Amino acid sequence: MSGPWITGAGVLCATAAGVEDFARALRAGTSGIGRRSVDGDHPELRPLLSADLPGFDLSGATADREEPLRRAAARDAGRSPRSVQASVAVALEGWERAGLHRAGVPGERIGIVVAGHNLGGRFAEEVRPRYLSSPVHLPARYPLQFMDTDHVGTVSQLLGLTGEGYTVGGASASGNVALINAARLVESGAADVCLVLGALTDLSDMERQAFYNLGAMAGGQATEPEQAIRPFDAAHGGFVPGQGAACLVLESAASAKRRGAAPWAGLEGYAMRLSGNGLADPSAADEADVMSRALRHAGLVPGRIDYVNAHGTGSPLGDETELTALRALFGHGGPWVNSTKGLIGHCLCAAGVVEAVATVLQMRDGFVHANANLVTPIGTGGRLVGTRSQPAAIGHAMSNGFGFGGFNTSVVLGRPDTF
Amino acid sequence: MSDAVLTAIRSSVLVVLPEIEPEQVTEEVSLTDLGANSIDRVDVVTMTMDTLGISLSVTEFTDVHDIGSLARLLRRHTP
Missing domain, CATH: 3.40.47.10 (Thiolase/Chalcone synthase)
Structure with a gap:
């Protein structure tokens, strides 16, 4: 095999915080699907099902990480949108599990490819009332934060990455598109290590409704939330959105061998x-x-x-x-x-x-x-x-x-x- | 000295620069002295204006060089 090795990973989703937690939840078949509450008219015409992160906050999500990176994460991303904070949490986990916090891989040899686009819909929806009531008082960081590239900027600052970095988009295929781009960076020699970040798509209520109106999203008005999503079952009725983020560390075999890192x-x-x-x-x-x-x-x-x-x-x-x-x-x-x-x-x-x-x-x-x-x-x-x-x-x-x-x-x- | 304007500036600084101690925020120092970058400075000014109910254009702040001059400008516009 000539392709890159995977030398680390991190994950955050409705059923797990961290890869070992995720392995257990997958084996147990734990479901993360729940019901949301909605405001406004016609609740029967609104999307109610979602697999949301349970009570996410950056400090809790990085509780198992080592210093000084944990404190640096609080400083660099403490007021970032949830989607960026999720990227920080999974990037730190992947970084540590790959042993990169102890390895001397130069920052200029490490790239970062973020999978995703239109990541901050809910965040924009949250800021909009401020714009409507008082445009002058928009948060000063909003122009940085509304761009998905904030994920690249924030994580690269935190980890000192100075190789190539960018976001890639391919709708629901974005994650694989990012893996492919990162593999090419490593295979071409442009990077020895490349972090691939699957960024949390933080849907706004309007975006959820748009998917729902299209008939793409499972309704589940009458069913138990956990039973509403049924891939490959005759009673399947659409997808249920999930909040999740993940990191994979891709690395050339030569670089991993140099620093004694085992492939996953x-x-x-x-x-x-x-x-x-x-x-x-x-x-x-x-x-x-x-x-x-x-x-x-x-x-x-x-x-x-x-x-x-x-x-x-x-x-x-x-x-x-x-x-x-x-x-x-x-x-x-x-x-x-x-x-x-x-x-x-x-x-x-x-x-x-x-x-x-x-x-x-x-x-x-x-x-x-x-x-x-x-x-x-x-x-x-x-x-x-x-x-x-x-x-x-x-x-x-x-x-x-x-x-x-x-x-x-x-x-x-x-x-x-x-x- | 302490007044509503300085108190508001201090609260904003502590949110934007969590590693700063309240007593470090005095009229004699600049936001840059406290470790603020260009975005942090706009962040502090915007939050403080919001707290005080003041709306000013960014061009009004060109002569501001430390927390004292920021406080004086904001006091002139405090409703």
């Missing part, structure tokens, strides 16, 4: 293709094509893949399209398939990075997590995990990300003993 996994291959289609209209042919290209890039035949972390949002059209694509590539049977979104919601721009972390943890610990609420699988074929996690030896895995606007992405990960 390898990024063995990847592919990205557009559908040439600006709509929310997935294509099974394009999805199968991008998975097939990612496999070829990894130098693997389909039979070598043991597990697929599906995009699997719970949207009827999306689920059926992806399962068709999986059958086209792998035939009937084939690798285990599950959707992390059934447990922690759809983390939107962060989803690809959060799910890559979920994939690496399942690979490391030898299990596949449950498909929440999978009672009546749609169609046949595709080896869907049931409603309980089960032991599984995963040597090579694939993680898919598809986005509105025709973004198709797939990445292939390998367990360290396979390369």
Whole structure:
């Protein structure tokens, strides 16, 4: 394998703060889906379901981190929007778990790629009343904060990163788009280490309503929140948004060996293709094509893949399209398939990075997590995990990300003993 | 000396620069002396104006060089 190693990770989502917590929650099949309260008219026409972070604050989210970085985080991001604070928390976890707080990798050899765009919708909604009542008193930091690049600036300042850095966008495929960009930075020699941050998409109420009106979001007016999201189940009715952020540390094998860092996994291959289609209209042919290209890039035949972390949002059209694509590539049977979104919601721009972390943890610990609420699988074929996690030896895995606007992405990960 | 304007400036400074002790915020020092960068300075001024119910253009602050001159300008415009 010539691709970069993954030498660290961090995560924050509705069911877990930190990677070990996440591994436990995935194995237990813990659901983070809950019901929100809404103000205003017609509550029956409002999106009520969400997998929100439980009581997030920066100080609590960095409680396990070491000084002096913990104090520096409070100073640099203490008044930042929640989305940026979540990036800081997962970046610090990934940084520490990779051992970079002790390693002497020069800042100019470390890059940062942030997955996401339109990250601060709720924050903008919060600031807007101030603008309407008194424009002069807008928070002085708002021009820095409304730009998604604030994630790059804040985290690079905190960790002293002076290599290349930027944000990338690909709607719900943003996480994989960032992984692919970071892999290329490392493979080209532009960086020895690259932090990939899946940034928390902090949806405004208006943005939630827009998804809901489109019919993309599960309603769940009459159901229990935890049962409303049903990827690959006949009763699936759309996605439930989740608040989540994650960090993966990509590093060249040479750099990791120099400092004695062990790989958690390898990024063995990847592919990205557009559908040439600006709509929310997935294509099974394009999805199968991008998975097939990612496999070829990894130098693997389909039979070598043991597990697929599906995009699997719970949207009827999306689920059926992806399962068709999986059958086209792998035939009937084939690798285990599950959707992390059934447990922690759809983390939107962060989803690809959060799910890559979920994939690496399942690979490391030898299990596949449950498909929440999978009672009546749609169609046949595709080896869907049931409603309980089960032991599984995963040597090579694939993680898919598809986005509105025709973004198709797939990445292939390998367990360290396979390369 | 202590008055509503200085008290408001002090509270803003403590929010923007949490490592500063209240007694360090005197009329004799500048925000830069206290470790404020350019954005921090606008932050302090905006928050203080908000607290005092004052609306001034940023161009009014060109002659401000320390907390004393900031306090004098704000006192002139305090309703």
